[in-house]
Amino acid sequence: MKYPVEGSCQCGQVSYKLHTAPLKVVACHCTECQKLATSPYSVTAIVAAEAIEFTGEMKQWCRVAESGNTNCAKFCPTCGNRVYHYNPDDPSTIKLKLKSKNEAGDEVFEPKAHLWVSEKLSWYDVPEGIKVFDKQP
Incomplete structure (x- = not known):
């Protein structure tokens, strides 16, 4: 894999350069991620903060998760x-x-585990051979 991997938001105003591989990539099926992605799950790459740089203006919104x-x-x-x-x-x-x-980036962001499958939509089947967790591991 050749780094950096680059990406942007839909309009291109915010962009990133990822300089190293993610620590892990997961697909989350929790209700909040279904809302976020407007799909059965959301893919998330956990990355070291020092391994990525952003350009562009961003806003922020916060909430308390089930974990507290x-x-x-x-x-x-x-x-x-x-x-x-x-x-x-x-x-x-x-x-x-x-x-x-x-x-x-397609290879970099392939999920290696599926989380919160206890909230998974009934019609979606997790691929065979992938780690699954009922909630957050």
Whole structure:
């Protein structure tokens, strides 16, 4: 894999350069991620904060998760695309939400596990051989 991998929001106002591989990539089936993605699940790449750089203006929205942790979302104020999530109590990692601009990113952002399958839509089947977790591992 050749780095950096680059991506942007839908309108292009916010962009990123990811300089190293994600720590992990997961598909989350929780109700909140279904709302976020407007699909059966949301793909998230957990990356080291120092391994990624962003350009463009972002706005922020925060909520308290079921775990009791604060989950903040950064998003593009122009097109509304989520860019990443983070826990303000642990700024060492971020949860990147954007797809890359190049085909190489397809490989980088392939989920290796499916989380919150206890809230999975009944008509979606998780691929065989993938790790699954009822909730957050």
